[in-house]
Amino acid sequence: MNDVLGECLSPHVAAMRRDCGRLQWHLRCSGRRRVRVVAWTCPCLATVYELCASGGRAFIRRTVQAEPVPMICETAWGPPREAWEIWASLLTGRVR
Template sequence: MISLDECLSPHVAVMRRGRGRLEWHAVRSGRHRVRVVAWTCSCRATVYELCVSGGRAFIRRTVQAEPVAVISETAWGVPREAWEIWAALLAGGVR
């Protein structure tokens, strides 16, 4: 098992009481070229990625489960707002 000191990517902080909940949706179908610009460490069961595509941005959540991972994403929006949500997610302000 990897110790947290050996991880290179950030971890999501524990959710703070009384904070916001993100609305998660099924992954958009279609041929969208998506670029992942930030991500959390894969040593946890749930991994988050900040993604951009065509001038829009969103957060993708992957719950690593057996037999298949469950993937969902937030609504696509303005990149500046997605970065703010990303910062809140890392700080434990939303989940």
Template sequence: MLPLDDCAGISPHIAMVQRDCVRLEWREPYPVLERVRPVAWTCVCRSVIYELRAGAGLGFIRRTVQRDDGHQVSESRPWPLREARAIWADLLIGRVR
């Protein structure tokens, strides 16, 4: 089950990070794939928003930190889509950050 709060209930909130979580390498956005689309995302009420993006059989996670002076966007490396979905699930429950 995905962690949901009292917001609209449409998008999940990520769980608190677990002590033994795996740290992803976050990079500046770069055009990995020509055509990608968001397929899942976390609730926009938090200061950090995550999106699972997919295209051409690959997937990656985009992280947006919302700040008063603008947004900071970074991305993970791409994985085969099945692996990206598994990492996304781990992100939601706090096993990955």
């Protein structure tokens, strides 16, 4: 995918819309569970998002690449269909 930021292979999150909804972010809680990352945004920006799944549930993980330690938060876990809908809204700038 060739975009404004160069030869990035993963999508970038669109700019927030005026009517952008707010997601509730919680400190990382999946630290000891095995999760599968099924989709992700480009790591060339400071904030990276991942759509994760585990045990029939799914959630969005947000990583702010900060020094010396990245800050990792997650949305609530829920049905995969809902997580995919949130993921689509995130990518199109409808939620943040």
